[in-house]
Amino acid sequence: MDPGSDSDLSLDEGNLTVRGRNKAARAKGIDPTKDKGKGKAKDQGYAWEANYTRSWDTVQEDEGGSLQGAVEELMARGRRRRLLAPAAAIRRTIIRHLILLLDLSASMMDRDMRPTRFDLTLEYAREFVTEWFDQNPLGQVGVVAMRGGIGERIGEMSGNPQDVLKALSERHKLEPTGEPSLQNAIDMARSSMSHLPTHSSREILIIFGSLTTVDPGNIFDTLQSCIKDKIRISLVALAAEMKICRELCDKTGGQFGVAMNEGHFKDLLFELIPPPAQRAVARTTGGGTTNPAADLMMMGFPMRLPDTSPPSLCVCHAEMRTAGFLCPRCMAKICDVPTDCDVCGLMIVSSPHLARSYHHLFPVKPYIAVMTLDNAPKPTSICHACSLPFKVQPAASVTDGMSPLGRYRCPTCSNDFCTDCDVFVHDVVHCCPGCEK
Amino acid sequence: MDKASHLSLILDISPSQWHLSASPSNAFPLSFKTFLSHVLTFLNSHIAAMHENSLAVFGALPGKSVMLYSSTDTAEGADVVAADPNAYRPFKLVDSLVMRNIQRELELLGDPEEEAPIALVGALTKALCYINRITHIPTGAATEDPAVLIDPRILILSVSPDLSSSYIPVMNSIFSAQKYKITIDVCKVFGADTVFLQQAAHLTGGSYIYLERRDALLQYLIMSFLPPPAMRQVIAVPKQDKVDFRAACFCHKDIVDIAFVCSVCLSIFCSPVPVCSTCRTKFPIKTLQRLNASRPSLPPSANGTPRPGARQNTPLATSLR
Numbered sequence: 001m002d003p004g005s006d007s008d009l010s011l012d013e014g015n016l017t018v019r020g021r022n023k024a025a026r027a028k029g030i031d032p033t034k035d036k037g038k039g040k041a042k043d044q045g046y047a048w049e050a051n052y053t054r055s056w057d058t059v060q061e062d063e064g065g066s067l068q069g070a071v072e073e074l075m076a077r078g079r080r081r082r083l084l085a086p087a088a089a090i091r092r093t094i095i096r097h098l099i100l101l102l103d104l105s106a107s108m109m110d111r112d113m114r115p116t117r118f119d120l121t122l123e124y125a126r127e128f129v130t131e132w133f134d135q136n137p138l139g140q141v142g143v144v145a146m147r148g149g150i151g152e153r154i155g156e157m158s159g160n161p162q163d164v165l166k167a168l169s170e171r172h173k174l175e176p177t178g179e180p181s182l183q184n185a186i187d188m189a190r191s192s193m194s195h196l197p198t199h200s201s202r203e204i205l206i207i208f209g210s211l212t213t214v215d216p217g218n219i220f221d222t223l224q225s226c227i228k229d230k231i232r233i234s235l236v237a238l239a240a241e242m243k244i245c246r247e248l249c250d251k252t253g254g255q256f257g258v259a260m261n262e263g264h265f266k267d268l269l270f271e272l273i274p275p276p277a278q279r280a281v282a283r284t285t286g287g288g289t290t291n292p293a294a295d296l297m298m299m300g301f302p303m304r305l306p307d308t309s310p311p312s313l314c315v316c317h318a319e320m321r322t323a324g325f326l327c328p329r330c331m332a333k334i335c336d337v338p339t340d341c342d343v344c345g346l347m348i349v350s351s352p353h354l355a356r357s358y359h360h361l362f363p364v365k366p367y368i369a370v371m372t373l374d375n376a377p378k379p380t381s382i383c384h385a386c387s388l389p390f391k392v393q394p395a396a397s398v399t400d401g402m403s404p405l406g407r408y409r410c411p412t413c414s415n416d417f418c419t420d421c422d423v424f425v426h427d428v429v430h431c432c433p434g435c436e437k
Numbered sequence: 438m439d440k441a442s443h444l445s446l447i448l449d450i451s452p453s454q455w456h457l458s459a460s461p462s463n464a465f466p467l468s469f470k471t472f473l474s475h476v477l478t479f480l481n482s483h484i485a486a487m488h489e490n491s492l493a494v495f496g497a498l499p500g501k502s503v504m505l506y507s508s509t510d511t512a513e514g515a516d517v518v519a520a521d522p523n524a525y526r527p528f529k530l531v532d533s534l535v536m537r538n539i540q541r542e543l544e545l546l547g548d549p550e551e552e553a554p555i556a557l558v559g560a561l562t563k564a565l566c567y568i569n570r571i572t573h574i575p576t577g578a579a580t581e582d583p584a585v586l587i588d589p590r591i592l593i594l595s596v597s598p599d600l601s602s603s604y605i606p607v608m609n610s611i612f613s614a615q616k617y618k619i620t621i622d623v624c625k626v627f628g629a630d631t632v633f634l635q636q637a638a639h640l641t642g643g644s645y646i647y648l649e650r651r652d653a654l655l656q657y658l659i660m661s662f663l664p665p666p667a668m669r670q671v672i673a674v675p676k677q678d679k680v681d682f683r684a685a686c687f688c689h690k691d692i693v694d695i696a697f698v699c700s701v702c703l704s705i706f707c708s709p710v711p712v713c714s715t716c717r718t719k720f721p722i723k724t725l726q727r728l729n730a731s732r733p734s735l736p737p738s739a740n741g742t743p744r745p746g747a748r749q750n751t752p753l754a755t756s757l758r
Contacts, residue, residue, distance in 0.1 A: 138703075160615060295700045296709055296720045298728055299692070303678040304639070325682075328694035337682075346695065350642040351684035352640055354703045355608035361702055361715055362605060385566035387504050423570045425562070428613045433502070433562035 148178030441489030500553030
């Protein structure tokens with residue numbers, strides 16, 4: 001959470017309670033749609049019905065009249081909220097698939113959020129993507145826009161944050177125009193996730209600035225197919241609450257929020273970053289006694305065919321395609337990974353996709369700061385990794401844990417590394433150049 | 438081409454593989470000596486393409502990786518090289534330093550009974566650390582133009598087969614290259630396709646080229662690897678053929694195409710195991726029975742061998758042609 005964020009938390013909780021009650025109503029077997037009007041009327045369900053809280057009142061000056069304490073408390077609260085979340089042992093999805101659905105209709109040019117809704121959305125979307133990939137290194141994000149009454153694919157599903165950020169940074173290509181169509185855009189997002197294996201998470205995050213939607217058909221059909229496909233839809237509205245928007249979120253188990261100001265908008269977005277708890281999947285072959293979360297999965301690693309290969313029929317769409325992936329077991333051709341093979345049912349993943357998490361499993365041992373060269377028989381004069389010459393004269397003043405010579409030694413291979421390489425090896429490469437592990 | 442580019446070249450110096458490569462029984466024998474003369478010409482063209490272009494050469498030797506040349510650290514070597522009126526000084530410098538260092542390392546290697554595995558990962562991580570060093574100019578030298586060095590790339594000239602034990606380090610290097618927008622190009626000079634280097638080139642947007650006419654090495658190098666990645670969008674460079682997405686299992690370091698994956702830590706095993714060796718998770722016995730029953734009856738082919746039909750077209754594709 002950033003210090004500039006000045007949302008008020010009380011309303012946030014109001015939203016949560018409303019959603020919670022709806023769930024409870026569903027659990028009791030009461031149709032939530034009937035109950036909804038009553039429930040709404042009883043207490044603050046809509047953003048504009050909420051008590052107006054002055055956000056500046058929640059910030060208290062300390063004795064010296066400084067806001068530093070208040071800001072630090074806000075930041076600490078944000079961190080704590082994040083830390084508190086995984087306390088209970090719930091299974092969270094590790095491989096997430098998210099489609100970011102941006103409203104690029106004319107209403108996004110409104111200036112009620114500075115500089116415009118559109119510019120702010122792009123800026124926050126970029127921050128969101130960066131943070132999202134930090135917390136979900138195995139996830140994949142695609143970007144779809146709604147503009148001119150149709151859904152437009154801006155960025156393909158990708159596990160590389162650079163690709164997604166690039167798609168979001170080309171502002172001239174994203175100029176808002178026309179009317180939005182929720183149905184078209186959701187259908188497009190749904191179809192780009194249709195190939196995913198059954199147990200993987202599918203999410204759609206909609207940033208919606210309009211108060212209308214131009215749909216070619218019945219949007220409730222789309223909603224039903226989303227429920228059937230287990231797609232979780234979350235929506236952040238920039239204008240006001242629409243019934244269909246709340247319905248989309250409630251029925252699919254997502255979160256709904258109306259942004260009141262810039263800070264609240266960011267908070268609503270960033271609340272969606274931590275991995276959601278996985279839905280209870282009906283297990284056909286459940287172990288029962290052992291930890292149900294742990295299981296061994298059979299996976300296949302495909303071969304990718306180039307664009308120049310002779311065209312052949314794919315098993316997923318039955319169309320002639322050149323590029324594609326081959327199932328290692330039945331050699332059927334599939335358009336996208338990860339997926340379940342349509343012929344033999346094998347789960348097909350690309351191995352680099354799995355390998356992204358391995359540096360957590362096998363971390364590089366911390367290097368030891370070299371304090372003196374007295375007991376080293378023949379010290380090397382250059383860094384083992386980048387060949388930077390070491391300092392000859394030790395630094396006069398050293399803080400704890402720092403080497404006066406700027407040398408850090410690997411405990412396994414006993415090679416010396418410079419400060420920059422020490423940081424680079426442990427933070428980025430996760431592999432020691434000396435011992436190759 | 439208005440911006441300077443950096444090239445880190447990784448030479449795979451495996452005496453046994455080069456011996457095999459030079460044997461006249463091959464269709465196009467290529468000896469290490471001819472190879473080096475082609476590579477030095479390529480390096481000279483890289484320097485000549487633009488004055489600001491920088492260069493680093495790393496050698497991957499059995500069990501050891503060394504830096505053979507770098508354009509920033511030539512001060513100590515420059516005085517050793519005798520001036521030659523018939524040679525352009527920068528070319529002469531590169532050629533003689535690279536040759537001298539290779540010779541020194543090969544003599545140090547001695548004559549061991551069994552060749553240690555090639556330290557390709559060491560060379561790759563060193564190249565990454567070096568690029569990290571030159572792209573992050575220390576704050577003291579802030580006057581330099583920060584945009585001087587863009588487009589860093591790594592070119593691997595590989596002759597050795599895949600080292601399945603180094604699967605995780607190679608993948609980690611690939612992801613860091615991806616993060617720092619470093620392109621990894623691979624030229625497979627000799628031997629079978631390597632799965633991990635194919636993935637490296639694919640994931641970092643580089644090209645993987647299997648050398649078919651090995652006597653035309655220099656032409657391959659100049660036509661496809663000399664232009665920096667920014668230029669390659671404009672000119673048509675040979676593209677990668679196929680990408681093999683296989684992985685190495687954690688238990689036997691075999692390269693497998695169908696594997697069993699722990700749902701907690703995503704460790705890869707080549708056969709169903711009752712307990713995950715990495716995170717100590719116990720798996721339900723019913724899963725094990727089910728997986729054992731559904732295993733393919735034929736055990737996977739021997740360690741690290743190429744996938745059947747890897748170089749030919751697949752049955753489905755051929756039947757439709």
